[in-house]
Amino acid sequence: MATFYHGTTLKAGEAILKQGFNMSLSGARQKALHGKDVAEVRGVYVTTDQRRAEWYAGGLKTPGAGGGAVIEAKASGRMMPERDWWRLKAAVSKELGADALYSPKRQEAIDETIQRAKKLGFVGFHEMQDEYVVFSPRDLKVTGGYSMQAWGREPLTAASRVAARWRATNF
Secondary structure: OOEEEEEEEHHHHHHHHHHOOOHHHOOHHHHHHHOOOOOOOOOEEEEOOHHHHHHHHOOOOOOOOOOEEEEEEEEOOEEEOHHHHHHHHHHHHHHHOOOOOOOOOHHHHHHHHHHHHHHOOEEEEEEEOOEEEEOOHHHEEEEEEEEEEOOEEEEOOHHHHHHHHHHHHHO
16 A cells, blocks of 8 residues: 655644545645646545655745645555546546536536546546545545654644744744
């Protein structure tokens, strides 16, 4: 079972560590970083590349850099290969008449593609390079996390947040 990483804000990282992932916030960091809702598929976006997650957390010179968090998690099932996902999505889109870029049925086609992938036994898919989308937070088991600080990584706990604030104001 592969380890996945999810870069986010410190506040969100602490909440994820305590309560797990929250689908109502899916894509919030993407929107903050890129100024728009770029997430096509609602789900938890993760990566196998720890440094990429650190970039999303703001630890590697991203907008609003510093003080983010990286969550470590394991998926409970198989990930659909990238090529298979895009083929299935294209077939479903054509079947529903949603193959035009701005089709009003586009979201319906994405949702149907997710349902079909789940029926085939997949919990998510390989989106591109080292990035994946997990359809449901129930399929991710959080195994740990750390905050990104100027001096390095710090275990992610409420206490570490207080310590980080103290260090930031006293050094």
